[in-house]
Amino acid sequence: MTDHKDNSASHDHHDAHHSHDHGGHDHGGHDHGDMVGEFRRKFFIILVVTIPIVLLSPMIQGFMGVDWRFPGDMYIVAALSTFVYFYGGWPFIKGAVDELKGKEPGMMTLIGMAISIAFFYSMAVVFGFNGEQIFWELATLVLIMLLGHWIEMRSISNASQALESLASLMPNTANRISADDEVEEVAVDDLQTGDLLLVRPGEKIPLDGKIVKGTSQVDESMLTGESVPTEKTTDDEVIGGSINKEGSLTIEVEKLMDDSYLNQVIEMVKASQASKSRTQDITNRAAKWLFYIALAAGIITFFVWISIGASIDTSIQRMVTVMVITCPHALGLAAPLVISVSTALSAKHGLLIRNRPQFEQSRNIDAVIFDKTGTLTEGEFGVTDVQTFGDMDEDAMLSFAATVENDSEHPIARGIIDEADRRSLELYKMKDFNSITGVGIEGTIDDKNVKVVSPGYVKEQKMEFDDDNFNTWSSQGKTVVFLVIDESLAGAIALADKIKESAKETIDQLHKRNIKAMMLTGDNQKVADYVAQQIGIDEVYAEVLPDEKAKKVAEIKERGLVVAMTGDGINDAPALTEADVGIAVGAGTDIAMDSADIILVESNPKDILGIFSLSKKTFNKMVQNLVWATGYNVFAIPLAAGVLAPWGIVLSPAVGAILMSLSTIIVAINAQLLHRFEME
Structure with missing residues (x-):
């Protein structure tokens, strides 16, 4: 955006040129549909097979006070359990192998080890080893793990649903106007740049383009978060996937599907979800260490129980329970679920996150530097x-x-x-x-x-x-x-x-949060001072050339301030990159914003407040999940090891699996509560 170098009253107004460009936006979400279906299918099949395994277990029969034993019953249980182990447990076994190959043991390794120990120990008992088989615990463990993963995958899938639904916004066909003014229905994939399209009231706009004829209200709420339909007329840009509400429009295609605003949003959010946050790195390291702790705790538990005279059967049960209950399932889920929800939520509200670490950093901002033209003013x-x-x-x-x-x-x-x-x-x-x-x-x-x-x-x-x-x-x-x-x-x-109507309110809200508001502009000092006075800017830096803006941002950072820079991402690119958090404002429909960490779809500076709020709420949710997941393990390991056994409190592997899954469910639900976030 080009700031006025001189706006003084003494100039001929027809020589006072003014121009501005809009920079723009770059969709995402992971497709977990197949995994959701796989875990759901496995869960119900294993549920059916688990019922006879549990009912034929001598331990369960003794608990129920019945005797349903018959010759060869244990071989039937062993056969059913083999199916449970290899069919139901396969995702965990495969995951464990993959983790060990990559020398990154974690959750899957723990589960795979636990069910393997239970399975092979029980098979040894069936074929003559002195002990008591625990096939029922193997089956219930696999069943509960499948349930936990089903819930996890469904949670992640639901979190990404808002993004995945964007792809369905694009219509498959369009009404193309031929050279002789005939209207023909063609596939959107067959359209070319420069084609003229007729969009009738109520129809979706097929691709990004410019109105060459007609006036209408266009609903862009699913794309930009702007709830009120926007008045559009000749020469205005329109976004593919938005809905034409009133009059007929003739649109010239400017961008095909791959370059469209919607596709760039999809790709940008995918990249955002793929970029690891600082908090996520911490949880990944914690999960790895938790594996080693679980392995050591399991082995120590086994030898301690053996040393106090417990049977191998009891000792193995204690070891298996420790390994199951220490599994970092909830810990590994703590950050990804919150990230998935917050990314979908931010896109829904017109905040596109390109770099997650900078987004997380935005909760600590001390000063916001505003470019003037197009950010605080209309341009x-x-x-x-x-x-x-x-x-x-x-x-x-x-x-x-x-x-x-x-x-x-x-x-x-x-x-x-x-x-x-x-x-x-x-x-x-x-x-x-x-x-x-x-x-x-x-x-x-x-x-x-x-x-x-x-x-x-x-x-x-x-x-x-x-x-x-x-x-x-x-x-x-x-x-x-x-x-x-x-x-x-x-x-x-x-x-x-x-001056934008929302500018003063934005500055007032920043001051309430003890955040300094600064202006960095190429415009002359008089104009900059006037705008600053109207909206309450704290510090003004005027007549700064584009190549000097980054240097000025660096100087402000040297004062010990955590700085966010807002601009249009074109002339302000170096400054956006130099700032701790670069925010592109007024991005329009062109998402070539490589210099920005966060992009605002709308030109409303008030959305900056939404970034800070969402960043803080996202971080709080991550911390809550991490505290729950790690705190749960600190409590669970000694309990699973049997420290309360002298008082008759002993956890079986199945109960351990239930508690672990409960932890996972709590973490998942807590992440989903982030959906209650509302823009300020």
Whole structure:
């Protein structure tokens, strides 16, 4: 976005060029559908097989006070348990092998070891080893592990659902307008850049493009989080997947599917979910160490029980229980689930996270540096003040000025016309339009010569007027033009880059959080000071060239502040990269924002507050899950080892599996509670 180098009132308003570019956005989520189906299917099959294994177990029969034994019953149980071990336990065995191959033992290794010990020990008992088989515990252990993984996969799948549903937003067909104005239905994949499409009311817009004909309200809520339909007319950009609500639109295709806004969002969020956060790295290391602790605790438990005279059967049960209950299932799930939910949630609210570590860092921000144009301001001229010099009222004067400016494409002309529209003023009929080089423009209205001119013209013609307001506006860096009717001054109009309505509220909220608000702009000092004064900016750095912005950000960081830089991601790219957190604001529909860590779909600076809030809530959820998962293991290991055995409290491997799965479920539910987050 190009800041004004000089916006002073003394310049001819037709030389005051102003331009701005929109930078943009880069979808994601993992497809866990197959895994959800696999674990669900295995769970129900193993459930059916587990019932006869449990009922034929001598231990269970003794507990129930029945005797259903018959010759060869243990061979039937052994056969059923073999099926349970190899079919139901296969995901865990395979996972354990993969972990050991990669020299990264973890959750799957623990489960695989536990069920293997239970299976082979029980098989040894069936074929003559002195002890008591624990096939029923093997079956219930596998069953509960399958249930825990089913719940886990379904939780992750649900967390990614908001992102995966984005892909279904794109329609499969489109109404293409041929060279002879015939409308034909074609597959979206067959469209080419430059094709003209007809989008009727109620239809989805097939691809990103520009409106070449028509006006309508377009619902982009599923894409940008903006709940109110947006007014769209000729030359406005539209996003593929959004819904045309009212009038028919003719759209020229600008981007095909692979380059579309929606696809870039999908790819960006996928990359975000794949990028490991600092907290996630901690949990992965913790899971690895927990494996070694579990292995050591299991072996020590076995030898301690043997040493106090317990049977091998009892000692193995204690060892198996320790290994199962110490399994870092919940720990390994703690961060990924929260990350999955927060990424989906952020995309839903129009916050696209490219780098997770920087997103996590944003909860610690001390100062936010704002680029001015397009971030705090609209990036286009708007009327701020009007003064009349005669009997004519403001509305009549604006009608004359807007009528003359109506044939001009200049940004100042646009600002005056927009103000007339805002006031619902009617324009007059004009003839003899003429551009006066270096001065302004003129035309004839009701046989009167009407000019809109620069202050220089007024001074040259030695026209006298009350210049108090003019001097004040000039000191604020506003651009001032004069309306002259038949060589008599009728009034003055001051224009400036319009400050966004949400800017002041954003700064107020930052101050409430003890976060400094700074402005870094290439605009002149007067303009920057005026904007800063209006919205409460703490520090202003003006007339800074784009290549100097990064250096200025570095200087601010040297003060010991954790800094977020907000800008459009183009001229501000070096500064965005230099900041602790780079935030691209006003990203529009072009997501080429490699320099930003976080991208805001909307141009609303208030969304920055949403980043800080979501970052803090995400971090809190991670910490809660980590505390629960690790705290649970600290409590569970001695309990599983049998420290309470003298008091008759002994946990079986199956009960250990139940407690472990309960921990997993609590972690999963806690992560899902993040869905209650609301944007500020």
